[in-house]
Amino acid sequence: MSDTTSGRPGTATAAVPAAVPGDLGWDLGMVLRGYQTRFEAAVAxxxxxxxxxxxxxxxxxxxxxxxxxxxxxxxxxxxxxxxxxxxxxxxxxxxxxxxxxxxxxxxxxxxxxxxxxxxxxxxxxxxxxxxxLAGLEADDARDLGLLISRLARNVHRTQPGASPCEAMDNL
The missing domain is CATH 1.10.10.10 (Winged helix-like DNA-binding domain superfamily/Winged helix DNA-binding domain)
Structure with a gap:
């Protein structure tokens, strides 16, 4: 039996929608907006x-x-x-x-x-x-933090003059 939601024979996992090009930017923007709102309140x-x-x-x-x-x-x-x-x-x-x-x-x-x-x-x-991060399991929140940190260091390495403040201002 084949489960069409995962594409693998004999598996019964929930459907995972395929990423649409451009969704990453929207997703990151929404997370950044949520972070910025909380961060501003925290440093008031x-x-x-x-x-x-x-x-x-x-x-x-x-x-x-x-x-x-x-x-x-x-x-x-x-x-x-x-x-x-x-x-x-x-x-x-x-x-x-x-x-x-x-x-x-x-x-x-x-x-x-x-x-x-x-x-x-x-x-x-x-x-x-x-x-x-409250909507994530503790391990997922930790993994997300590690992955974002790795990704940020890679972007910084390839674009050392990039300004995260400027990126936020241009959202």
Missing amino acids: GMPAGIRGFQVLSAVVHKDPPNQQALGAHLAIDRTVLTYLLDTLVDAGVVERIPDPADRRARKIIATASGRQMLAAYEERVAAAEADL
Whole structure:
């Protein structure tokens, strides 16, 4: 007996619709929209919002050697980054210090207050991400995260100047 829903003889699995070219973009856009809505709510009150969170997170977790490397990592224009950093410095969450390797450059470091703020917002972001993934089994959610991370690193490797912020702005 052949099951036409799976195309394999003797199987009785549920029908899986064939992917239509272009559906991946719609699917990713919907997931991104759901993520963005939750992420914005999770970082409400953070100085400079989403970008402020991303800058502070990169400073703490990636420890870029200087302001230029920070901007390159986040694909943020240097003039925009300067304004973001001004906001974060004024809020007391980061400091600009001379780069030990090049006194003309500045290294961005998190203050103790900034690290505490980041920890609190990371809990909120983690809860928002869990909410987005709540419709998946735990193993599927973990696998999805790993696959998206691998795919993102591959895109970044082949398009190192690509800006995820710009992609979101153009949705």
